[in-house]
Amino acid sequence: MPTTAPTGPAPGLAAYADVTTSDATLRRFLHGLPGVDQVGAEARAAALGTRSIKTTAKAWALDLAIRMVDLTTLEGQDTPGKVRALASKALRPDPADPSCPSVAAVCVYGDLVGDVKAIVGDAVNVAAVATAFPSGRASMEVKLADTRDAVANGADEIDMVIDRGAFLAGRYLQVFDEIVATREACARADGSHAHLKVIFETGELQTYDNVRRASWLAMLAGADFIKTSTGKVQPAATLPVTLVMLEAVRDFREATGVQIGVKPAGGIRTTKDAIKYLVMVNEIAGDDWLDPDWFRFGASTLLNDLLMQRTKMTTGRYSGPDYFTLD
Amino acid sequence: MAFEYAPAPESRSIVDIKPSYGLFIDGEFVDGRGTSFKTINPATEETLAEVAEASEADVDLAVKAARRAFRGWSRMSGKERAKYLFRIARILQERGRELAVLESIDNGKPIKESRDVDVPIVAAHFFYYAGWADKLDYAGLGPNPQPLGVAGQVIPWNFPLLMLAWKIAPALACGNTVVLKPAETTPLTALLFAEICQQADLPPGVVNIVTGAGSTGQAVVGHPDVDKVAFTGSTDVGKAIARAVAGTDKKVTLELGGKAANIVFDDAPIDQAVEGIVGGIFFNQGHVCCAGSRLLVQESVADEVLSRLKRRMGTLRVGDPLDKNTDIGAINSAEQLARIRELSDIGESEGAERWAPPCDLPSSGFWFPPTIFTGVTQAHRIAREEVFGPVLSVLTFRTPAEAVEKANNTPYGLSAGVWTEKGSRILHMASQLRAGVVWANTFNKFDPASPFGGYKESGYGREGGRQGLAAYLKGADL
Numbered sequence: 001m002p003t004t005a006p007t008g009p010a011p012g013l014a015a016y017a018d019v020t021t022s023d024a025t026l027r028r029f030l031h032g033l034p035g036v037d038q039v040g041a042e043a044r045a046a047a048l049g050t051r052s053i054k055t056t057a058k059a060w061a062l063d064l065a066i067r068m069v070d071l072t073t074l075e076g077q078d079t080p081g082k083v084r085a086l087a088s089k090a091l092r093p094d095p096a097d098p099s100c101p102s103v104a105a106v107c108v109y110g111d112l113v114g115d116v117k118a119i120v121g122d123a124v125n126v127a128a129v130a131t132a133f134p135s136g137r138a139s140m141e142v143k144l145a146d147t148r149d150a151v152a153n154g155a156d157e158i159d160m161v162i163d164r165g166a167f168l169a170g171r172y173l174q175v176f177d178e179i180v181a182t183r184e185a186c187a188r189a190d191g192s193h194a195h196l197k198v199i200f201e202t203g204e205l206q207t208y209d210n211v212r213r214a215s216w217l218a219m220l221a222g223a224d225f226i227k228t229s230t231g232k233v234q235p236a237a238t239l240p241v242t243l244v245m246l247e248a249v250r251d252f253r254e255a256t257g258v259q260i261g262v263k264p265a266g267g268i269r270t271t272k273d274a275i276k277y278l279v280m281v282n283e284i285a286g287d288d289w290l291d292p293d294w295f296r297f298g299a300s301t302l303l304n305d306l307l308m309q310r311t312k313m314t315t316g317r318y319s320g321p322d323y324f325t326l327d
Numbered sequence: 328m329a330f331e332y333a334p335a336p337e338s339r340s341i342v343d344i345k346p347s348y349g350l351f352i353d354g355e356f357v358d359g360r361g362t363s364f365k366t367i368n369p370a371t372e373e374t375l376a377e378v379a380e381a382s383e384a385d386v387d388l389a390v391k392a393a394r395r396a397f398r399g400w401s402r403m404s405g406k407e408r409a410k411y412l413f414r415i416a417r418i419l420q421e422r423g424r425e426l427a428v429l430e431s432i433d434n435g436k437p438i439k440e441s442r443d444v445d446v447p448i449v450a451a452h453f454f455y456y457a458g459w460a461d462k463l464d465y466a467g468l469g470p471n472p473q474p475l476g477v478a479g480q481v482i483p484w485n486f487p488l489l490m491l492a493w494k495i496a497p498a499l500a501c502g503n504t505v506v507l508k509p510a511e512t513t514p515l516t517a518l519l520f521a522e523i524c525q526q527a528d529l530p531p532g533v534v535n536i537v538t539g540a541g542s543t544g545q546a547v548v549g550h551p552d553v554d555k556v557a558f559t560g561s562t563d564v565g566k567a568i569a570r571a572v573a574g575t576d577k578k579v580t581l582e583l584g585g586k587a588a589n590i591v592f593d594d595a596p597i598d599q600a601v602e603g604i605v606g607g608i609f610f611n612q613g614h615v616c617c618a619g620s621r622l623l624v625q626e627s628v629a630d631e632v633l634s635r636l637k638r639r640m641g642t643l644r645v646g647d648p649l650d651k652n653t654d655i656g657a658i659n660s661a662e663q664l665a666r667i668r669e670l671s672d673i674g675e676s677e678g679a680e681r682w683a684p685p686c687d688l689p690s691s692g693f694w695f696p697p698t699i700f701t702g703v704t705q706a707h708r709i710a711r712e713e714v715f716g717p718v719l720s721v722l723t724f725r726t727p728a729e730a731v732e733k734a735n736n737t738p739y740g741l742s743a744g745v746w747t748e749k750g751s752r753i754l755h756m757a758s759q760l761r762a763g764v765v766w767a768n769t770f771n772k773f774d775p776a777s778p779f780g781g782y783k784e785s786g787y788g789r790e791g792g793r794q795g796l797a798a799y800l801k802g803a804d805l
Contacts, residue, residue: 035748037768040599050439052335052651061330247598282330283642290330 012256016220023173030172030216036208036244045239051279058275062310063101065274065302066093068292070127070263072107072300074134074231080115083108085327087119094307095325097314103303104292105157109133110150117154127157127197131182134201134230136161140178147185150194157195158186161230162214164204172217179221197225197263202241203233211241215248225261231298236266239276246284259288265298271309274302332644335651337438342429344515347377350385350538351521353392354531359385361539366514369435370648370657370692378514381537386506386546389535393477393504394552396532401474401502405461412457412499414527419450422523426516430488431648433515435657435693436611438649445489448773452492452791455775456500459796463501466796468803474502475578475799476554479547481568482517483560484510484659485614485715490559491517493790495534496775501799503555504533508547510560511540512660545571553577555799559616562713562739562784580788580798582616582780584713585741587762588734589619589770592727593628595746599768601635604719607744607770609643609655609697613717614663616785617742619770621710622699623730626723633701633721640697641684655717658693667695667716674700674709679720705736713739727752731759740782744770763789 019029053061071090073083087106094100105125106116116126128150132138138146147158160182166174179198186194198218202211218226226245229236242264249260262285268274274297281289289295304324312318347363349356361380368375381389400408419426426449427441436445463472478498482490487509498505509517521536537543541564548556548568558568559582572579589607591600607619624632648656658664675681679700688694695716703710703720710720724730734743743762745753753767763780766772773779778794780786788798797803 034595034597037596037599037748040596040602040768044599044602050443050651051332053332054335055333057331057333278330287329 013220013258016256020173020176020220023171026172026176026217027170030213033212033216036212038208041208041243042240045243045280048280048283049239049276051276053275053279059313061275061278062271062306062313064290065271065278065297066306066310067101067104068296069103069303069306070105070107070265070296070298071103071303072231072265072298074107074109074129078109078112080112083112083115084119087116087124089303089325089327090124091120093303094310096323097311100307100310104296107159107298110146110153110155113150113153113155125156126154127159128153128155129159129161129230131160131178133159133161134232136163137165140181143178144181144185147182151186151188155194157197158182159197159199159227161199161201162218164201167205167210167214172213176217176221179218179223183222195224196222197227197261198223199227199230199265201230201233202228202238203235208240208244211244212248215245216252219248219252219258219260223260225263225296227263227265227298229264229266229298231266234267237264237268237298239280242277243280243284246281246289249289250285259294261294261296262289263296263298268297268299269301269305271305274306332652334647336647337428337431337442337649337651339428339432339649341425342432344375344429344432347379348514348518348538349379350381350389351518351524351534351536352385352389353396353535354525354529356521359538361385361543364511364540366433366512368432368692369512369659370689372691375433375515378518378538380539381508381543381546383546386537386543386550389506389537390477390479390550390552392532393506393535396530397474397476397504399530400499400504400533403502405463408500408502409457409460411527411529412453412460412496415523415529416450416453416457418523418526419446419453423447423450426488426519428649429519430516431656434484434487434513435648435659437653437656438651439653440611445486448775449488449492452496452775456496459497459793460500463796463800466793468797468800472501472800472803475801476503477552478503478505478555478557478799479550479553480505480507480557481544481547481560482507482509484513485611485616487513488516488520491520493559494557497790497795498555498557498799499533501796503799506535506537506547506553508537508539508544511538514538548572555579557788557798558582565786578798580780580790581786582788582790583741583784583786584739585616585618585781585785586621586711586713586737586739587617587619587742587744588621588623588730588737588760589744590724590730590734590746590756591622591624591628591632592730592745592747592749592752593625594748595628596748596768597628597632597635600746601632601639603744603746603768603770604632604636605639605643608719609717610771612655612658612695614659614715615771617764617771619742619744620714620719622719622721623724623733624721625730626725629723636699637682637684640699643684643686643697645686645694645696646689655697658695658716661693663715664693664695667714667718670709670712670714671698671718674703674707674718674720677707677709679703679707679709705733711737727756731756735759735761738784741780741785742766
């Protein structure tokens with residue numbers, strides 16, 4: 001995963017510099033993006049969901065999906081013991097099968113980063129939620145302090161939330177500035193920066209037009225990843241929302257040359273669902289995104305279902321849940 | 328790293344194709360007196376079955392059987408007729424997978440379409456008209472409406488079972504009996520439907536299926552004891568039928584060709600519009616009378632729409648119709664493939680620019696890649712003639728008025744599509760376009776409750792909805 005900060009904005013991105021000079025220009029730009037027809041977008045997502053992924057294709061997809069998991073626990077009751085267990089699981093999801101890959105990252109609250117790091121070292125990334133997760137309701141100083149704290153604790157990736165209130169009130173430049181400031185707060189002393197994922201909480205933005213606008217806004221502000229949800233609001237990730245975001249990163253790369261990752265999070269619990277997402281990545285954004293550097297699943301229970309399916313593929317038999325670790 | 332989808336073929340074992348099929352007359356399968364013919368799988372050219380050809384005498388027997396059955400069927404209460412139709416609808420659903428697989432084998436269409444589009448709409452059509460059977464008095468078509476008698480119905484090969492449903496369901500609901508001729512290249516699902524009629528204990532003679540080619544169709548249409556002719560197919564044959572029945576008291580509905588404009592404005596939801604363009608022309612290999620075969624795109628977004636369209640076409644999967652991941656199946660016949668090739672070559676020689684994504688086509692069977700022509704003008708033959716294949720002509724326009732003018736500048740008028748986020752523009756366009764169906768921000772959507780039919784050379788009469796009843800009742804012209 002690239003963790004060094006680019007030396008300056010990509011040449012393609014420079015063309016968009018004047019878009020973010022004022023609230024008015026940013027608003028004009030975001031509202032000038034082509035609309036999303038809800039019925040059409042949902043029909044397209046549903047149609048891709050009927051792809052039939054079997055045998056070798058399924059085996060390939062299962063391993064890829066495991067490698068894309070951001071194994072997550074974001075509870076008030078999280079303890080060092082809990083996150084250490086999760087970290088061990090992230091390293092060796094299936095202790096019985098050494099060929100099983102590790103997951104992409106462990107995602108926890110900022111104060112628990114060190115506990116995870118102690119187990120996983122550099123083998124698996126540690127992601128921390130920050131900026132007054134999950135509501136984002138705090139002053140900018142608090143949000144930035146939250147971010148710096150997580151980075152100082154050793155987080156490789158920061159999952160920030162946008163201020164949905166500001167977005168829905170049309171104060172797009174405020175949201176933009178917050179992302180820019182948070183990205184600066186992700187900087188480390190050695191010049192590198194923690195990878196920034198920007199959470200929209202699409203269940204609160206509600207319309208696909210808003211999802212498309214938020215995607216462009218975050219990408220222009222320097223997000224490395226755009227992420228659907230905190231997991232605390234229903235609906236969390238859905239196929240059509242992710243479809244709109246995949247279209248956005250595809251179009252953004254075409255326009256600027258800069259590739260941005262996508263992370264649906266929350267509500268993805270089964271292998272069947274995970275494979276639908278991978279099909280969508282493949283057919284909407286393209287193969288370049290079929291990599292843990294560019295696509296992640298924010299999930300917890302998904303992993304065991306993937307492992308169960310993986311064991312089924314290799315042994316030909318389904319085993320019960322007791323054969324997989326609960327962490 | 329590329330995501331290669333492994334083959335995911337739907338099993339053929341659910342269908343039992345017999346080596347030979349007779350005609351379905353008076354509730355029984357009987358031998359035909361014509362020269363039997365073969366039906367093949369267009370994806371492999373393998374012979375599927377030998378099918379009887381109905382001679383004029385066979386058609387006469389079928390019409391006589393239908394006439395005998397008409398006495399009982401037309402006097403039966405609507406509630407009782409509805410029971411049969413509901414039963415047929417349920418059996419269609421129960422045997423849905425079998426019908427879908429058989430349709431894909433005989434027609435060449437991808438299983439995902441026969442499974443998710445054709446068969447569900449077929450069952451829905453029977454359910455819908457079953458519901459009307461005991462409510463005809465309240466259809467707004469006059470008091471105590473009466474059936475016409477025997478309906479002679481001739482259907483095409485592009486949606487074999489669906490067109491059968493569009494014809495038979497309203498006819499039976501209104502108390503008519505039918506003699507139906509399926510297309511010669513796709514008779515198998517109609518013959519399976521005949522078995523379903525037996526399974527449903529439908530009284531003998533209410534539905535008769537006579538297989539054959541053009542001469543059988545002529546015999547059905549021209550039979551003096553046929554009261555109603557319903558045809559779906561080409562405009563040329565439609566005109567011949569109109570001539571044949573002129574001067575008789577037969578009632579006629581014709582659903583013929585089309586050259587629909589799919590109009591994309593600069594304020595359209597572009598990604599969904601691209602999807603609609605793809606679905607509009609490549610659905611069912613473009614073998615769709617209402618296909619959006621002329622893309623009219625506003626010049627200010629033409630480049631963007633075209634580049635997105637080409638990228639999207641690159642992801643279309645052409646191949647084995649029974650593979651669940653196939654998007655585009657086989658062309659239905661060698662004859663149709665030759666016609667598509669001929670018109671495409673003409674397009675090229677007239678100066679339009681041809682483009683198709685790279686795709687490997689199977690070595691046997693009939694295949695044509697999804698193709699677009701750019702730089703097409705109203706003067707090109709590919710912009711005027713119905714190709715009936717996966718071939719899209721792209722034209723541009725500058726203003727809404729020009730879009731309307733170009734869209735209407737065709738001898739056809741079956742359907743049109745409008746893509747814009749502006750609601751008022753949709754309503755304005757719908758009032759200006761001379762087409763039987765105008766889809767807004769979608770395309771190729773069918774529902775039994777929605778009437779379907781054409782303007783101008785696309786035919787007359789409406790099928791579907793309450794309007795579809797009028798075609799099968801006396802004095803009930805809408």
